[in-house]
Amino acid sequence: MGKPFEPPGDREGIESVELKAALEERYLAYALSTIMHRALPDARDGLKPVHRRILYAMRLLRLDPGSAFKKCARIVGDVIGKYHPHGDQAAYDALVRMAQDFAQRYPLVDGQGNFGNIDGDNPAAQRYTEARMTEVARLLLDGLDEDSVDFRPNYDGQEEEPVVLPAAFPNLLANGSQGIAVGMATSIPPHNAAELCEAALYLIAHPAATSEQLTTFVKGPDFPTGGIVIDSAASIAEAYRTGRGGFRVRARWQREDLGRGAWVVVVTEIPYGVPKARLIEKMAELLTERKLPLLADVRDESAEDVRVVLEPRSRSVDPVVLMESLFRLTELESRIPLNMNVLVGGLVPRVIGLSEALREWLDHRRTVLQRRSRHRLAQIERRLEILGGLLIVYLDLDRVIRIIREEDEPKAELMRAFSLTELQANAILDTRLRSLRKLEEMELKREHDALTAEKSDLDALLGSEPLQWKSITQQIRAVRKTFGPETALGRRRTTLENPPDTTGIDFSEAMVEREPITVIVSQKGWIRTLKGHVADLSAVAFKGDDSLKLGFPTETTAKILVLATNGKVFTLDAAKLPGGRGFGDPIRLMVDLDEGTEIVTAWPSRAGTRLLMGTSDGRGFTVPVDGLVANTRKGRHVVTLEDKAVVSHCIEVGDGDHVVACGDNRLLVVFPLNEVPEMARGKGVRLQRYRDASLAYLSVIRLAEGLTWPDSAGRTRAVVGEELAKWVSHRGTVGAMAPRGFPKTNRP
Template sequence: MGKPFEPPSDRDGIENVDLKAALEERYLAYALSTIMHRALPDARDGLKPVHRRILHAMRLLRLDPGSAYKKCARVVGDVIGKYHPHGDVAVYDALVRLAQDFAQRYPLVDGQGNFGNIDGDNPAAQRYTECRMTEVARLLLEGMDEDAVDFRPNYDGQEEEPVVLPAAFPNLLANGSQGIAVGMATSIPPHNVAELCDAALYLIGHRDATSEQLTTFVKGPDFPTGGIVIDSAASISEAYRTGRGGFRVRARWQKEDLGRGTWVVVVTEIPYGVPKARLIEKMAELLHEKKLPLLADVRDESAEDVRVVLEPRSRTVDPVVLMESLFRLTELESRISLNMNVLVGGTVPRVIGLAEALREWLDHRRVVLQRRSRHRLAQIERRLEILGGLLIVYLDLDRVIQIIREEDEPKAELMRVFELTELQANAILDTRLRSLRKLEEMELKREFDTLTAEKADLDGLLGSDDLQWKAITKQIRGVRKTYGPETPLGRRRTTLENPPDTSGIDFSEAMVEREPITVIVSQKGWIRALKGHVADLSAVQFKGDDTLKVSFPTETTAKILVLASNGKVFTLEAAKLPGGRGFGDPVRLMVDMDEGSEIVTVWAHKPGVKLLLCTTDGRGFVTPADGLVANTRKGKQVIGLDEPATASLVVEVGEGDHVAACGTNRLMTVFPLAEIPEMVRGKGVRLQKYRDGALDSVVIFRLADGLTWPDSAGRTRTVAGEELAKWIGHRGGAGTMAPRGYPKVDPSKAGRP
């Protein structure tokens, strides 16, 4: 064995590091950076760092709501140069989104130029567009100059940026947020600010209020693009309680009559976050692929407002059925997820509910109020100190002027003679001569009294929790008045409604174009569908030595039922059967048929009818055909079997009242249909008893009409009811020799109803 590896003695500054530990440390640092400084919003102001930096840069550029616009490139340059050392494209994209009224419920940026549209078109380059702040952004920044929030050094330590904004606006819930971090994500839809203010006011008076109680005020999301939320109140309440869930949002539509019985559907609002151009493109693709059989055409007639026109295939189409089918297949209905994963206190990522989100904002507003009040109090105390010195000086102006003219160090002498502070002495020395008049003294006394009263109010405010919450209540009511439901921006755009009852609509049939077909099944279990109702199948070819087993006409909207020898029934969609150009596909590839079982028969399902299911050992029972339809590939185990018996026949009951059962031993028995029980599944009851042989055929007929069958020459033979006396008995009998000419079952039609 060689010597173990030893690092070289001369390291040249190289340090050995464990790879696993190094990767863990670096990945953790990356994950924390992504979570804290990129992807998750702060619960207090609802902003991510990039948005906060954009607004801060715009504030320093004095882009207030009433000021002139400036180029977006100027803002982007300041942001990436001072605060956000990332690409300009990312910053401009964030700025653009803040200005899009179809993306932001309450835009923070007032844009001038091409900022994109609801179709999904890109905005113009940043050198062409201009921007300034909106009134909502001004509310978020209100108090920045009054020590309302903390600042921290920027990335290179040469500038300072705010840790959080004062946020006099409930931005987290009002505008929502989307983000993907490392191992976690956030998704908060926008809400109506008037409802949020009402909930916050209730929370101030009831600090222990739950999220369920607050849903009395916050009904649900309020998207900038409108739409209809169709979730139940219980599911919405649960989502707000846990902070996790989702909302189903549908497009708003109306039926527009064109006269003479014709009509179209006009979509006026589409779900939030869905580009209109992509929505129409996808609908056109589905229309071309014939997956929207009820729709004839889709047109975009939008101008300033959304107007998407949907033309039905015919005037007889039910508009509700048309729209319900489109909601299922297109983005006219989408799901907006709720995952309120935010930075609580700016440091801890956590999923919170509605009540805690509003409580975080209210607590932040209280801290901001306290800090602004202390800042104002400090300013007042400084000014009162100065005013106190000036008022002292006015009592002996001549002495003051003498000291200033004659003393080498007038400040020190003034401080000694009048017992002034350094601040007061400096203020006296800075006073202009023209201010030394009687009127000015009166103004100073009036200002002193006013500031003294304001100081007392601020002292009382900082010493009383009730006064603080009253001040916050007043601020919130002001926001609610500005953005109330009677204002254009504050009016609720998304409504909450119950979807129409569609329990009686078969959408699998409604969403398939109805066309006649002929289903063909071969002896080896290959199935296909020919277009149209084909009576002559002589030209149909089969693979190898395969031959025809079953064929029947139906439509593309039908369900095809397959009975296997082991008693299972499988369901196929007629519209999904392979075409008639080839040999078709094996049924075994479409369903999970057990090994060793064979196909007994195949038929088209008829809703509402009843069927008689039989086995080779002469047992059977009546069952509703609707109960045989299966929704999975595994099918339904309907018939119970005792080996070696197998499933053998399916007969439609129709209006018959008697059953004629005939065995392979040519013995036949006739008995009332009422003696066979109706069951959903099971082994059934004995129809005919055999010493040797098996059940060959079953016919259900009306005794008054007699038993009828076609003979080998194509003529119809009938045995009248009174002539059937020797065969009539009860079920389970061995029977009597069948009438002359009574046929054996045709193998090509065996078992099919």
């Protein structure tokens, strides 16, 4: 091995560090910085540092709700210059989002100018837009000057910024939060503030309340763009209990009649976070690609409100089916994740549930109340000390005036003569002569009494936890009144509903444009379709020595069932079958058909019908078509076979009441259909008994109409009534020789 690398030159002052340890240390520092100072919100005020700094800078600029607007460039300049040393565009983007009423349930910034729109258009540059705080932002900052929260030095140590805001508004859940950190993320949808206040009040009265109990008040998210949440109450409760989950949100729509049977669907609310322009663009693309067969056109007729018009392909389309198909393929339905990963106490990232999130806010409000009360108490005590000195002075004003006029050190002499503190002496020396009136003395006494009473109340408040919670309850009730359901901003926008019952709707059929076709199956198992219902198939060409096996009319929305000789039934979508001028494709390429297995027959599935299955050894049973449809290439195994028997017949029962079976030995038997059991799967029962023969013909007839078949001349021959009695027996019998004129092939 070679010698280890040594840096050239003087090694003094150089410290060797292992690369692995250095990378771990630096990456951990980066991860912690991202988690703490960028991506995750504080559970107490629901804000990330950039939002907190924007609001604090706006407060210092005195941009209160009733004040004049100021340029956003001025706000951004203060934010990045004093508190947030990042790019101006990043800070402006955060400011813009705080002002967008379609992004924030309760906007924190009142914007003037172009702040973007629900279509996804960008806002104007920061030099053109203006902003000020909203009432919600004022509540978050209320009490900031009263020592209610801690402050810390800014990035250069020349200014101070709050660690957290007092937050008199439940902002974490009311406005929600989104963020991606290193190794963790947060996603909290917005909620209704009035419901959160009611839940918080219940939590104050019942400290042990669980998240499930609080869902009585907090029904679910309340998005600024409205919409409909279609999750069950149980799944919503589970999401709030664990802090993880998601919500399915659908657009709100209504059918609008145009007269004469014509109608359109009008979408008035779209899911949260979906740009309307992108939604319509994607729908238009799917429409062009013919993936939305039930939809004819989509138009955006929105002005201030959302109005997206969806025109159906035809009047016969069910609007529920149309919308359900659109919900499946477009962003008219989206899933909003819930991941309540927040900084608990401003330090520890943790996923919390609904009850813990509200508890964090309530505990913070109690801390703020205590700190504000202590701050006010200190102010009162200082003022009472000053008032006490002033009242002493009023007892001997002449002596006070003499000391001030004659003594070289009046403050020290006042303190000695009247036993005053330095604060009291300074207050006396600062008092103007015109204030030394009898009326002022009475005013001071009244102020002293009022402050003494207030001090007594604050002492009682700080010494009693129930009184503290009572005060917090009054504050929360005031917030609830401000943002109650009767107000325009507080009214719930997102409703919780059960989706319509779609169990009876075949969406694979609904998503295909209904057109008439003719399905053709060749003797060698090739399948294809022709457009329209073709009655004469004599001109259809086949590959090589192949020929027509069967053909039948159906529609593109149908399911085609294919029966194989091994007793399996396979399902093909008619819309996916090859068409055009070619010879089609082998069925073997579409399903898993065993080697040596042949196609017996194929037919379009019709719900509610029954089929009679027959095997070469004369066994059979009836089976409902509804149980034959399979969704995989492997198909559904229906008939169980013995020895070398194969499935040879499949007949639709229809309204027949008797079964006709004939072997290749020309023995024929007729017996009641009710002697054949209905089964979902099995080998069936004996239909006709053979010694050295197999089943050649199987049919279901109405006994009153008799047995009919065409002869070689094209005439219809029939055996009816008493003539047919010779062959009527029970299943499992040998039968009698077929009627005269019955085809020699034993297959009419």
